[in-house]
Amino acid sequence: MSAENRQAVLYRMVMPQHVCPYGLKARDLLRRKGYAVDDHWLTTRAETDAFKAEHEVKTTPQVFIGGVRIGGYDDLRRHFGLKVRDPKAATYTPVLAPFALTALMAMAASYAVNGSVFTIRAGEWFIGFSMCVLAMQKLRDVESFATMFLNYDLLAKRWVRYGYIYPFAEAVAGVLMVAGALTWLSAPIALFIGGVGAVSVFKAVYIDKRELKCACVGGDSNVPLGFISLTENLMMVAMAVWMLAMPHSL
Known part of the structure; x- marks a missing residue:
């Protein structure tokens, strides 16, 4: 034209x-x-x-x-041949974006404190920041999160109130990890909720072969339940084990 x-x-x-x-x-x-x-x-x-x-x-x-x-x-x-967003389409962006930002935040904090972005403390902060940000997403609408969580979490199915407690537990553990305080409390919380979450996700996705949405960023997301959800929980477990094995680092 x-x-x-x-x-x-x-x-x-x-x-x-x-x-x-x-x-x-x-x-x-x-x-x-x-x-x-x-x-x-x-x-x-x-x-x-x-x-x-x-x-x-x-x-x-x-x-x-x-x-x-x-x-x-x-x-x-x-x-014009451009992509049109489908609001119902599955996407990992809502969880990948927070992980990317918390990684940058952790490296920034490490640089401010230690003068280097690549430190052990940066890795610890990354897990703590990630837990805080993901908990914040859930706390925007706890009711919606708890409802979606019931689709796959094994403990929540047996005790519904666990779905309402989970975001607060994740937030407390995350904040304490960032602060490096009260390891005797934060590590068991992270180990418990991460362990139950990992088993629940593995069973739902890899054993039962169910196609579900992950409640990791709240109850209104289109994030598929799968490898990333499992990784999130395993990261919490790994961090908890690290904290218990190396308490002096915190």
């Missing part, structure tokens, strides 16, 4: 109490693709409803290119 024909018409909601975020994203995408955007604002609910009725659409924004209606923001991404 020639430069003079790279024109797009965008209709989006811009009201005193609401500016459609997808309209802004559609305008940005069009401009990044080199289009001049004829930006039409729908400033009232009546105007928006009239536009929808006229074009027989259910949502705004709506994009037109060359007089042809492309559709909303997702349709525009498809038009």
